[in-house]
Amino acid sequence: MKIIPGGICAVKGVMAAGSCVDEYGVAIILSPESNASAVFTSNKIIAAPLIVSQESLQDGKLSAIVANSGNANCFTGEEGLKDARLMIRTVSENLDLNPDDVAVASTGIIGRKLPMDTITPLINCALNKLENSFKASKNAAEAIMTTDTVPKEFAVEIELKTGEKVRIGGITKGSGMIAPNMGTLLSFITTDVKASPQELKTALKEAVDNTLNLVVIDGDISTNDTVILMANGRSGRIDENFQEALEYVCSNLARMIAKDGEGATKLMEVEVKGAKTFHDAKKAAKSIVTSPLFKSALFGSDPNWGRIMAAVGYSGAEIDEKLITVTLESEDKQIEIVETGVVKAFEGSEELEVAEKIMKQNEIKIIVDLSLGKFKATAYGCDLSYEYVRINAEYSS
Amino acid sequence: MKIIPGGICAVKGVMAAGSCVDEYGVAIILSPESNASAVFTSNKIIAAPLIVSQESLQDGKLSAIVANSGNANCFTGEEGLKDARLMIRTVSENLDLNPDDVAVASTGIIGRKLPMDTITPLINCALNKLENSFKASKNAAEAIMTTDTVPKEFAVEIELKTGEKVRIGGITKGSGMIAPNMGTLLSFITTDVKASPQELKTALKEAVDNTLNLVVIDGDISTNDTVILMANGRSGRIDENFQEALEYVCSNLARMIAKDGEGATKLMEVEVKGAKTFHDAKKAAKSIVTSPLFKSALFGSDPNWGRIMAAVGYSGAEIDEKLITVTLESEDKQIEIVETGVVKAFEGSEELEVAEKIMKQNEIKIIVDLSLGKFKATAYGCDLSYEYVRINAEYSS
Numbered sequence: 001m002k003i004i005p006g007g008i009c010a011v012k013g014v015m016a017a018g019s020c021v022d023e024y025g026v027a028i029i030l031s032p033e034s035n036a037s038a039v040f041t042s043n044k045i046i047a048a049p050l051i052v053s054q055e056s057l058q059d060g061k062l063s064a065i066v067a068n069s070g071n072a073n074c075f076t077g078e079e080g081l082k083d084a085r086l087m088i089r090t091v092s093e094n095l096d097l098n099p100d101d102v103a104v105a106s107t108g109i110i111g112r113k114l115p116m117d118t119i120t121p122l123i124n125c126a127l128n129k130l131e132n133s134f135k136a137s138k139n140a141a142e143a144i145m146t147t148d149t150v151p152k153e154f155a156v157e158i159e160l161k162t163g164e165k166v167r168i169g170g171i172t173k174g175s176g177m178i179a180p181n182m183g184t185l186l187s188f189i190t191t192d193v194k195a196s197p198q199e200l201k202t203a204l205k206e207a208v209d210n211t212l213n214l215v216v217i218d219g220d221i222s223t224n225d226t227v228i229l230m231a232n233g234r235s236g237r238i239d240e241n242f243q244e245a246l247e248y249v250c251s252n253l254a255r256m257i258a259k260d261g262e263g264a265t266k267l268m269e270v271e272v273k274g275a276k277t278f279h280d281a282k283k284a285a286k287s288i289v290t291s292p293l294f295k296s297a298l299f300g301s302d303p304n305w306g307r308i309m310a311a312v313g314y315s316g317a318e319i320d321e322k323l324i325t326v327t328l329e330s331e332d333k334q335i336e337i338v339e340t341g342v343v344k345a346f347e348g349s350e351e352l353e354v355a356e357k358i359m360k361q362n363e364i365k366i367i368v369d370l371s372l373g374k375f376k377a378t379a380y381g382c383d384l385s386y387e388y389v390r391i392n393a394e395y396s397s
Numbered sequence: 398m399k400i401i402p403g404g405i406c407a408v409k410g411v412m413a414a415g416s417c418v419d420e421y422g423v424a425i426i427l428s429p430e431s432n433a434s435a436v437f438t439s440n441k442i443i444a445a446p447l448i449v450s451q452e453s454l455q456d457g458k459l460s461a462i463v464a465n466s467g468n469a470n471c472f473t474g475e476e477g478l479k480d481a482r483l484m485i486r487t488v489s490e491n492l493d494l495n496p497d498d499v500a501v502a503s504t505g506i507i508g509r510k511l512p513m514d515t516i517t518p519l520i521n522c523a524l525n526k527l528e529n530s531f532k533a534s535k536n537a538a539e540a541i542m543t544t545d546t547v548p549k550e551f552a553v554e555i556e557l558k559t560g561e562k563v564r565i566g567g568i569t570k571g572s573g574m575i576a577p578n579m580g581t582l583l584s585f586i587t588t589d590v591k592a593s594p595q596e597l598k599t600a601l602k603e604a605v606d607n608t609l610n611l612v613v614i615d616g617d618i619s620t621n622d623t624v625i626l627m628a629n630g631r632s633g634r635i636d637e638n639f640q641e642a643l644e645y646v647c648s649n650l651a652r653m654i655a656k657d658g659e660g661a662t663k664l665m666e667v668e669v670k671g672a673k674t675f676h677d678a679k680k681a682a683k684s685i686v687t688s689p690l691f692k693s694a695l696f697g698s699d700p701n702w703g704r705i706m707a708a709v710g711y712s713g714a715e716i717d718e719k720l721i722t723v724t725l726e727s728e729d730k731q732i733e734i735v736e737t738g739v740v741k742a743f744e745g746s747e748e749l750e751v752a753e754k755i756m757k758q759n760e761i762k763i764i765v766d767l768s769l770g771k772f773k774a775t776a777y778g779c780d781l782s783y784e785y786v787r788i789n790a791e792y793s794s
Contacts, residue, residue, distance in 0.1 A: 300790030393697030
């Protein structure tokens, strides 16, 4: 697996563009006649673009995606649906596509009408800039940012078992908020693999379940979360190597989102292994990255194993506290702070000293071995800082 | 229902005492030959005193409770169980009770051995001060505090259907943390009602489910949560009036805990009504008081209905967004900000102006009407402040 530059445009036949003005941005991704699949938010309140995109995706085919930042087009009633369809039509007419082959996504303020007099010109501007280039992918990644501080893209080239080379590229945005609103995860992934819509659906669902669904910034679930995978079929047939690479791409996008979480000063990667079921591993890992108490401890560089254990205890996963081992890891250090249920990082111990040094780093891995089975999962999160509270308490009226 | 002073000592035949030194405290409650029932944490990692108390409570009878603050006696292995039993024995020998008639509870640091050379003298000191007085109840409430800023007690007198007068008194502590540790909820409730252990169990479970289980400070579930109800049977038989009063006492204790949550500057009471099931009402109410985004908005006095709606949407409760009405209420004001799915508190509206005034108060009620059924539930929470982050990020090594 080779990491390559270019994001979504690393894939041949894919064009992209992004245009921004003030707090608004529009990204367009063109991958003609692709098979496609998507995963949407589990929130029961669903924004207009998600409803419209679900219609477009019914036949498992897409040629383009148009996405805007600055306004979530959520809680906007019939007008919101009309606006989402208008965004699609502006793209489909210009590119001579069937409207059913275009998906739409939005992120930003909830409950306000989309300012179409700003969005439509941005779409037209982006349409004029469509190209296959590193710069175009980056522009698209920038156009979907809200309170993200950096654009996020990632791409790999892999060899299928047949020896054919396949590329997968992705752009994403993380959790940011614009009052009165909440964060939204948008990820768009392109590839030249050959696969049916059903195969893509299975592949994407598994990859997202194991990666992007295990990113927690604050535990709030957006009304607009959207992940779309488009495959233009120019290379070889989907196989296990592709699945592995897709998960790798998604996990890297997940890491980028966690690292750039609202107010985040530190990235935490929590690997729970030795779980009796995969579901247990996910529950326990997600419980730790969600815990406000442990997130606060991370901010304070406190190797607070008590909060890790407690979060595992209430996660719902099957555990035996006497078997649990907890290891902290940073780039150049590793230390067991709890070993088969016995605390090693007690006051005055060398273990505590090393643990404190690890907790001061910017990227920290926490490995929890439940020693009950063979399943594992990795969740991604960040610390809870004063800055998170400030960003979300300030009322930008 | 009459609110009366005296906390647990408002009930005839109950004696209490509290002693403190440094960060440690011991409370003793004596209610001889009472029927009793308890509710413990749902965390799978359970502290030693909870295991020992479950043994004591097996026959549904208790005469005394001994509780300490400063150390949770959790994750302390066989030694922890021995120490919890020693606490019980110190009390039972002095008061000439069967050890099986004494329960024990702890709150404080996780993973450190109980300092019995401090705890035992505190127990002896408290034993010498046992009495039925307002002061004794308050001392007991103070002795179980950790980062709580005020002692918490509440009592009522009610009339049973038979006309007999019954009293219910309670003391509680809320969520505070002492590094490396997490918050713990302890509530001890006394009454002179006549009831079998099974009747008390049913009554307590229902009351706690509807009140104390709906308090959320940060979503972390302690390893030590304990609620014990002792009934000495000196008055009339348990009936519906008692049940109502017990819930009233528990909901007042719940309010006190939420108001004194770590770093809290504001109390929020969220009533979800019109739910299809009681379970739905609870899920939706709990989701709002738990949302870090809405908690941050509360801190910033931002009437962020988008976050309320989103939290309802991902709560798992059955909803129809077109039917939802959201009302904000403070002591002297009330305003609908969303009416049957339509936002009224848009920018520049009078509704938004009133909503902003309400959000600046110290006690805010949020009423969400799902308009789908007849069930309702109330959850209690507080805002997410810089102070919460500071308290939990600071490593007190």
